[in-house]
Amino acid sequence: MLFPILSIIAGLIILVWSADRFVIGAAATAKNSGMSPMLIGLTIVSFGTSAPEILVSIMASINGSGSLAVGNALGSNIANIGLVLGITAIIAPLPVKSAVLRKEMPLLLCITLLAGAVLYNLNITLFDGILLLASLAICLVMFAKFQKNSDPADHISDEAEEIPEMSTGRALFWLILGLSLLVASSRMLVWGAVEIATYMGVSELVIGLTIVAIGTSLPELAASVASALKNHHDIALGNIVGSNIFNIAAVMAIPGLVSPITLDAIAFNRDYMVMLGLTVLLLVFCLLQRPAKINRVEGGLLTAAYAGYMFVLYTMST
Secondary structure, X not given: OHHHHHHHHHHHHHHHHHHHHXXXXXXXXXXXXXXXHXXXXXXXXXXXXXXXXXXXXXHHHHOOOHHHHHXXXXXXXXXXXXXXXXXXXXXXXXXXXXXHHHHHHHHHHHHHXXXXXXHOOOEEOHHHHHHHHHXXXXXXXXXXXXHHOOOOOOHHHHHHHOOOOOOHHHHHHHHHHHHHHHHHHHHHHHHHHHHHHHHHOOOHHHHHHHHHHHHHHHHHHHHHHHHHHOOOHHHHHHHHHHHHHHHHHHHOHHHHHHOOEEOOHHHHHHHHHHHHHHHHHHHHHHHHOOOOEEOHHHHHHHHHHHHHHHHHHHHHHO
16 A cells, blocks of 8 residues: 555655646747747647546556546646635635636636536547547637737736746756656556556546545645745636636547546536536636636635535545
8 A cells, every 4th residue: 555655645745746847848949949928828838737547547548547537637727726825815815807707717617517427328539539639729729819819918928928037958958858757657647546446346437536536636736835935826727728728628638539438427416516516606706796706715616516516525435
């Protein structure tokens, strides 16, 4: 039992660090090749926030643990809203940009409903995987249009502008090292998670929803809390909305593309419904006030909802 626990801890630490190195290396390489900050922000930086989930999903699917991959996608989205945004809003109320409310939030809701249509028959097939990836392509095109019509100081381009200057050789070094460690650490994490699931007699879905999902959401939690403490409140919600869209359209697509799976009914009836409910609740909170914001009470409610969900998972697994 000790080795699987150590494997998960080490895997998560290396996963987070290598994802950061990979994004810096890939973004610097793209920047040196002449790619615009907007395009870098929409592709590499956005992908980077979901890189841990994507790599874990790939490794889990290759190892025949597709339920863990789906649990990771659903659990990460639930954690992003209930845990990350909840705690961040408790620290400091989150103002909601009108562009996020009018454009990105409805897009997240549409993608979430599409995930429900995919999961409804409890199968994720090759067609489903292609459909989800196609929806990701549509989202990227729409994000590009949103970005073109938005404030030039928008956070996506802003983050891309902060890419450190480095030579192409050094950038390629970080890109290759980061990607290699992403693959290795995700394998460590998946192995440890499967071993613990077997030892404890719980499903891989539950392990994906809890240990793996919380672990891969820690970078978003750290970044969002840091943004709130620096009074960069608007960055947190935009990053979470983008990350949740990537988790559904990319992470959930992977099992269908690699090894189509059949899920337990509870994945739809319980876990998907919680994800949908939190997404709708977030949208309602954003619409309740003018100007739109998520206040401390609403942050507390989101966190309480997440804690309640964790309690339900615990009681149903014991």
